Amino acid sequence: MMMMKxxxxxxxxxxxxxxxxxxxxxxxxxPDECCFKFAKSLPKTKVxxxxxxxxxxxxxxxxxxxxxxxQFCANPSExxxxxxxxxxxxxxxxxxxxx
Numbered sequence: 001m002m003m004m005k006x007x008x009x010x011x012x013x014x015x016x017x018x019x020x021x022x023x024x025x026x027x028x029x030x031p032d033e034c035c036f037k038f039a040k041s042l043p044k045t046k047v048x049x050x051x052x053x054x055x056x057x058x059x060x061x062x063x064x065x066x067x068x069x070x071q072f073c074a075n076p077s078e079x080x081x082x083x084x085x086x087x088x089x090x091x092x093x094x095x096x097x098x099x
Contacts, residue, residue, distance in 0.1 A: 035061035035073030042072055044084045052076070 034057035042064055049065045053073075062074045062081055074081045 033057075033063065035059060035063065037073060038075045038078075039064075039072040041080050042066075042074070042084065044087045047084055047088060050085060050088060 032054070034053055036059065038061065046066050046068075047064045048067045051063050051065075053059075053061045053063060060076055062076045062085065064072050064074055064084065066072065074084075076082075
């Protein structure tokens with residue numbers, strides 16, 4: 001009976017330490033968000049912002065945030081994606097310069 005308690009205590013300690021490591025370093029185990037499918041096109045006037053996926057993702061992508069809260073992945077090498085990025089950057093410059 002005494003020999004059975006030691007492995008149970010050991011397994012419990014290992015599980016506890018493993019869960020603490022995951023909680024302490026949540027971002028060290030991989031990227032938060034990756035894209036695996038791309039949108040064909042989006043209306044640039046409905047896009048509010050964008051961000052690039054992290055370098056650890058298997059595919060490079062742009063994530064567009066729409067004004068209504070939805071998010072879409074896009075291929076950063078597509079011309080329409082570059083057009084939307086330029087539109088957002090220029091719109092931000094124009095709106096900040098009008099104050």
